[in-house]
Amino acid sequence: MQKKFILVINCGSSSLKFSLINPVSSETVLTGLAEQLFSDEASIKLKLENKVIEKQIHAPHTHNIAIEILVQQLTELNFQEQIFAIGHRVVHGGEKYNLPTLINNEVKQTIDKLSRLAPLHNPANLTGINACEKVFDNLPQVAVFDTAFHQSIPSKAFIYGLPYELYEEHAIRRYGFHGTSHYFVASQAAEFxxxxIESCNFISAHLGNGCSITAIKDGKSIDTSLGFTPNEGVMMGTRSGDVDSGIIFYLVNQLGYSTEEVNKMVNSKSGLLGISGMSNDCRTLEEAMTGEPNxxxxxxxxxxSYRVAKMIASYTASLTDLDGIIFTGGIGENSMFIRSSILSHLTLLNFTVDEDKNKQARFGNKGKITTDSSRSCWVIPTNEEFVIAQQTQTLLSSTLSTKTVGQ
Structure with missing residues (x-):
């Protein structure tokens, strides 16, 4: 049986997202999610064409059990023998990794060390890698890093205005995230x-519960809004984004907050949720604006909208030319209201939304949403899983035999 699929794994602290992808044809034949792991409500759902398979995950409710159930289902569906590699999303690669990397013990140790820079993400990613090794012990595994695309950012953009020793001794600098998403949509816009891609200049706005804006020059990231952590930059669903650092000291020293409380506040209780007091979901907030507006x-x-527009405008300082803006992510792909609001602040840069095109570009539809006389702006649904599969395929094709990678 021909081995033609890559299993893409995106492991969270209490979840496991997966896709089965043919990197040559770009066909996604199966997707799924295991969620609420480590609780009695843990479950796993697989989607195959029009078929949905749901199962409860019994004790001990771990990633290992979820992956064992996944393998069982892949075997029953006659897919397991067609998988030739596993591609893992890993959030933080530090300064060490700017390319997809074949996973070995040294790479795992480095991912573990980098957990201090991404304590909510890298340990979970490593858990997924170890769990997959137990059941796919004969398959190569590849790490694709969220930070990799941003390793081209120059020092003028990644160095903070802090004592330089903090960078030299503790690697405190801007790293950026969502790199796989920005890379994908920029490649798609270049085709448009x-x-x-090497001649393209874009500003890419990944807007979801987490948000980041990236300036792309000659196809490479040269500045991005997320920094040392995923809390810097524009306001997000539950994250504050940029705030005066003095507010942190005021909360602790004058109002008696603990550092743990402040950390939870700026990451989980701020942003859209914090200001609205009702939800971090853009759809809920837009509904609340209709009728008797909240x-x-x-x-x-x-x-x-204003914060995103301001960040986009600021990134024109990084570029000498601009082919256009890209919207992606859950909000960027689906909220015509947010897109229109953002572009209304950018008329000085010659952006004018075409409301009919803007209305059409939702729910997986892509395309240009500005008028013919305007500078271009596109909506492009992201596909990070396909990028991971594609980059895994490319790496293995260059390092392993044709027989091994199943071509």
Whole structure:
């Protein structure tokens, strides 16, 4: 049986997202999610064409058990023998990794060391890698790092205005995230305008519960809004984004907050949720604006749109030319209101939304949403899983035999 699929694994602290992809044809034949792991409500769902398979995950409710159930289902569906590699999303690669990397013990040790820079993500990613090794012990595994695309950022963009020793001794600098997403949509936009990616200049806005803006020059990231952690930059679903650092000291020293409380506040209780007081979901807030409008919901979306527009405008300082703006991510792909609001702040840069095109570009539809006389702006659904599969295939094709990678 021909081995033609890559299993893509995105392991969270209490979840396991997976896709089975043919990297040559780009066909995704199966997707799924195991969620609420480590609880009695743990479950796993697989989607195959029009078929949905759901199962409860029994004690001990771990990633290992979830992957064992996944393997069992893949075997029953006659897919397991067709898998030739595993591609893992790993959030933080530090300064060490700027390319997809074949996983070995040294790589795992480095991912573990980098957990201090991504304590919520890298340990979970490593858990997924170890769990897959137990059941796919004969298959190569590849790490694709979220930070890799941003390793081209120059020092003027990644160095903070702090004592330089903090960078030299503790690697405190801007790293950026969502790199796989920005890479994918930039490549797609390059196809739209029929230019090689190496000649393209974009500003990419990945807007979801987490948000980041990236300036892309000649196909490479040269600045990005997420920094040392995923809390810097624009306001997000539950994250504050940029705040005056003095507020942190005021909360601790004057109002008696603990550092743990402040950390939870700026990461989990701020952003759209914090301002609106009702939800971090853009859809809920937009609904609250209709009829008798909720003032705080309106304020939250107004602040969000303005902050994103301001960040986009600031990134023109990084570029000498601009082919256009890209919207992606859950909000960027689906909220015509947010897109229109953001572009309304950018008329000085010659962006004018075409409301009919903007309305059409939702729920998986992609395309240009600005008028013919405007500078271009596109909606492009992201596909990080395909990028991981594609980059895994490319790496293995260059390092392993044709027989091994199943071509």
């Amino acid at each position: 305008i029929n230019k090689p 003032c705080r919901a309106t304020l939250a979306l107004t602040v969000f």
